[in-house]
Amino acid sequence: xAQFGRALRSGRRGRRFKSCLVPYWDYDAPNIPNEPRxxxxxxxxxxxxxxLDGYLPGNHYKETADKIMESLGSPAYRAKVGTNGNFIxxxxxxxxxxxxxxxxxxxxxxxxFLEGLMRKRDLEKK
Numbered sequence: 001x002a003q004f005g006r007a008l009r010s011g012r013r014g015r016r017f018k019s020c021l022v023p024y025w026d027y028d029a030p031n032i033p034n035e036p037r038x039x040x041x042x043x044x045x046x047x048x049x050x051x052l053d054g055y056l057p058g059n060h061y062k063e064t065a066d067k068i069m070e071s072l073g074s075p076a077y078r079a080k081v082g083t084n085g086n087f088i089x090x091x092x093x094x095x096x097x098x099x100x101x102x103x104x105x106x107x108x109x110x111x112x113f114l115e116g117l118m119r120k121r122d123l124e125k126k
Contacts (some may be wrong), residue, residue, distance in 0.1 A: 003108030020040075021064070025093035027100075038101060039077045040092035040109035043066050047112045050119035062123055069116055079105070089113055 016036060022042040029035040050063035071087060079090050087105030094101025 020074075020076070021068045022071050022077065022091075025096055029096075036093050036096075037091055038093040038108050039072060039089040040094075040112065042072055042077075043089065043109050043112035043116060046072070047116035047119055050116055050123060053123060054119070062120070065116065065120065069113075069120065072113055 020041060022037045023045070024032050025038040025041070026035070026036040046065040046068040049068070050060040051057065053061035053065070058067055077091055079087060084105050086092050087107070087110055088103055089105055089109045092101070092106040092109040093103065094106060096102055
């Protein structure tokens with residue numbers, strides 16, 4: 001994870017990310033940029049970067065996580081209240097190779113999004 005964090009901070013995102021840092025469903029998907037984005041991967045990554053920042057402060061992991069969370073909180077990824085089956089995040093991917101859960105809300109996307117918000121809050125309390 002530390003290597004991934006360094007790659008994000010250094011700008012070596014290449015074709016895998018856009019400025020919002022929400023990745024494609026697979027970091028090495030064969031048809032990038034014509035692949036779906038995965039909010040669940042972004043939420044998990046942001047939560048992990050907040051955790052990593054707690055152990056290795058001063059490496060800008062929090063700032064990268066903040067950018068991801070800002071994107072996930074935008075209308076592009078966050079559903080309006082009462083829509084999207086009452087899930088928080090839209091546009092997640094479970095398994096394209098198996099043809100399952102493509103561009104749908106997923107419970108673990110919401111879990112890591114909420115976990116990330118709590119970790120962010122806890123870091124900012126320090």
